[in-house]
Amino acid sequence: MLKPYRLSNEEKIDLRHFDPNDTGEIKSKEEIREEFEQLEHKLRELQDKLFAAKSHGVLILFQGMDCSGKDGVIKKVLSNLNPQGFRAESFKKPTADEAAHDFLWRTHKVVPGKGFITAFNRSYYEEVLITRVHGIIKDDEAKSRLHHIRHFEQMLADSGVVVIKIFLHISPDFQLEKIRERLENPEKHWKFDPSDLEERQYWDQYQAAYEDVFRYTATKQAPWYIVPANERWFRDYLVLRIVLRAMEKLELSYPQPKIEVQTLLEKLREELPSD
Amino acid sequence: MLKPYRLSNEEKIDLRHFDPNDTGEIKSKEEIREEFEQLEHKLRELQDKLFAAKSHGVLILFQGMDCSGKDGVIKKVLSNLNPQGFRAESFKKPTADEAAHDFLWRTHKVVPGKGFITAFNRSYYEEVLITRVHGIIKDDEAKSRLHHIRHFEQMLADSGVVVIKIFLHISPDFQLEKIRERLENPEKHWKFDPSDLEERQYWDQYQAAYEDVFRYTATKQAPWYIVPANERWFRDYLVLRIVLRAMEKLELSYPQPKIEVQTLLEKLREELPSD
Numbered sequence: 001m002l003k004p005y006r007l008s009n010e011e012k013i014d015l016r017h018f019d020p021n022d023t024g025e026i027k028s029k030e031e032i033r034e035e036f037e038q039l040e041h042k043l044r045e046l047q048d049k050l051f052a053a054k055s056h057g058v059l060i061l062f063q064g065m066d067c068s069g070k071d072g073v074i075k076k077v078l079s080n081l082n083p084q085g086f087r088a089e090s091f092k093k094p095t096a097d098e099a100a101h102d103f104l105w106r107t108h109k110v111v112p113g114k115g116f117i118t119a120f121n122r123s124y125y126e127e128v129l130i131t132r133v134h135g136i137i138k139d140d141e142a143k144s145r146l147h148h149i150r151h152f153e154q155m156l157a158d159s160g161v162v163v164i165k166i167f168l169h170i171s172p173d174f175q176l177e178k179i180r181e182r183l184e185n186p187e188k189h190w191k192f193d194p195s196d197l198e199e200r201q202y203w204d205q206y207q208a209a210y211e212d213v214f215r216y217t218a219t220k221q222a223p224w225y226i227v228p229a230n231e232r233w234f235r236d237y238l239v240l241r242i243v244l245r246a247m248e249k250l251e252l253s254y255p256q257p258k259i260e261v262q263t264l265l266e267k268l269r270e271e272l273p274s275d
Numbered sequence: 276m277l278k279p280y281r282l283s284n285e286e287k288i289d290l291r292h293f294d295p296n297d298t299g300e301i302k303s304k305e306e307i308r309e310e311f312e313q314l315e316h317k318l319r320e321l322q323d324k325l326f327a328a329k330s331h332g333v334l335i336l337f338q339g340m341d342c343s344g345k346d347g348v349i350k351k352v353l354s355n356l357n358p359q360g361f362r363a364e365s366f367k368k369p370t371a372d373e374a375a376h377d378f379l380w381r382t383h384k385v386v387p388g389k390g391f392i393t394a395f396n397r398s399y400y401e402e403v404l405i406t407r408v409h410g411i412i413k414d415d416e417a418k419s420r421l422h423h424i425r426h427f428e429q430m431l432a433d434s435g436v437v438v439i440k441i442f443l444h445i446s447p448d449f450q451l452e453k454i455r456e457r458l459e460n461p462e463k464h465w466k467f468d469p470s471d472l473e474e475r476q477y478w479d480q481y482q483a484a485y486e487d488v489f490r491y492t493a494t495k496q497a498p499w500y501i502v503p504a505n506e507r508w509f510r511d512y513l514v515l516r517i518v519l520r521a522m523e524k525l526e527l528s529y530p531q532p533k534i535e536v537q538t539l540l541e542k543l544r545e546e547l548p549s550d
Contacts, residue, residue: 052465075357082350084365084396088358121359180543189532190327197539257464264472268455 001025002242005225007218015207015226020171022228029233039240040080046244049252050115051085056250057112057161060243061120063129063213064168065206066196067178069229070121073168076236077243078119087112090121103127103145104152114160124149125213133205142209146216153222162246163222166239167210168229172203276300277517280500282493290482290501295446297503304508314515315355321519324527325390326360331525332387332436335518336395338404338488339443340481341471342453344504345396348443351511352518353394362387365396378402378420379427389435399424400488408480417484421491428497437521438497441514442485443504447478 001024007013026032050056060078062070074088089110098106104124112118128145131137137145153163179196182188199206218224225242229235276299282288301307325331335353337345349363364385373381379399387393403420406412412420428438454471457463474481493499500517504510 083363190530255465
């Protein structure tokens with residue numbers, strides 16, 4: 001079921017052909033409620049094996065327009081993971097020190113080590129999106145960065161990091177509704193940033209910049225997934241399936257002990273009176 | 276109910292007077308099952324407010340003998356938190372660079388900022404425990420470090436960080452049982468470290484070193500809690516209550532918006548056809 005959402009061939013796509021309301025073959029949230037819980041359970045099991053095996057890291061990178069639900073999907077899909085092997089990293093405006101370095105520096109520092117899962121809420125892709133839309137970098141600079149990103153992700157993959165890139169796809173009307181919801185709920189006022197409304201004016205430029213991102217960085221080793229995100233429950237379900245599929249392919253198993261288990265157990269039995 | 280477990284007056288205590296099997300007034304896990312879920316829900320609500328308010332950080336520090344359940348309590352009690360505002364940090368053998376710095380350096384780097392909760396699985400207290408038991412530092416060096424820890428924690432508290440220190444208290448027999456369980460379950464072999472068995476020989480020295488820790492660093496601003504941990508369900512319940520109580524005292528609330536909400540809403544209503 002993941003194929004229609006996966007881009008892995010540096011394709012030139014048109015985002016308008018992807019329906020943000022799409023829910024695949026599934027009619028309602030109720031239909032998948034039980035399966036969702038089973039999948040969550042499976043993910044925790046796989047995380048435990050990943051942590052024990054220390055053979056791979058998993059990087060799940062989320063991009064999307066404001067209100068596309070990056071925070072929400074991390075909270076709903078990934079917050080049941082064991083926090084000792086999972087981390088969510090978010091990237092705000094760079095500090096002076098970060099801005100003084102190359103554009104991959106601050107994110108590279110926090111990629112997952114072997115045994116760990118890391119979610120990126122935004123990423124180095126902002127360096128070819130917001131910067132490009134606002135003319136901070138020129139098109140040829142953007143192309144050069146996209147080129148470096150492709151190589152960087154290839155290097156990660158060659159070093160045992162599974163790279164999963166997810167674009168949460170929403171419609172402009174849906175975004176406006178979400179902004180209004182934030183304003184109408186006093187407990188959500190703090191989440192509202194007036195600049196979100198200004199950025200809306202650049203919607204088409206952002207979509208075009210994203211299309212270039214997919215075209216230059218969607219590879220077999222580091223595919224992009226266009227996840228329809230107007231229906232939050234489908235967004236969550238699809239992301240869970242995507243992450244699970246990528247981890248299942250690793251065929252993880254618990255490592256063999258390096259110790260003489262039987263000898264040790266006999267020694268312990270002498271110390272403990274009963275079995 | 277927390278009072279019998281709290282040390283906040285630099286007291287000289289004898290750990291043998293604390294029963295690792297204690298479950299307070301509660302007879303069984305079933306008795307608190309429903310309450311536990313309500314408390315978990317409450318913790319998530321408080322975390323959301325903490326994140327929004329950005330007025331305080333929360334540091335929850337776990338210490339205890341091998342197999343006391345530091346990993347387990349983080350997984351059971353804290354893994355439902357929103358990972359975007361929560362982090363678990365664990366401290367293994369220091370790297371060369373870390374060892375070349377003062378003993379608070381590597382942990383200070385990862386204390387929670389305002390809005391965040393951080394759990395420490397082990398901490399700078401190892402620098403007055405394992406080092407002391409194995410004679411790597413002398414007693415007067417240990418006293419000096421304990422003195423610096425007290426000031427460091429006071430500085431954190433004065434800077435808006437709630438410091439919660441939890442000692443997971445188990446018995447030596449219980450530890451042996453746990454080690455045997457790890458050896459008997461092939462999926463847990465990887466967790467077994469032969470040095471755990473060697474460290475068992477120093478049990479009494481460790482308990483004495485902990486007693487000194489409580490004596491010199493249990494303060495009103497940064498209390499220690501002796502949590503009985505032979506019964507895992509009571510350990511989880513008590514830790515949850517401790518964290519909740521500390522966060523409730525902050526009287527957190529969502530911040531007031533700095534923006535003209537009504538003006539903006541009217542503008543948005545013009546853009547959207549219906550309510």
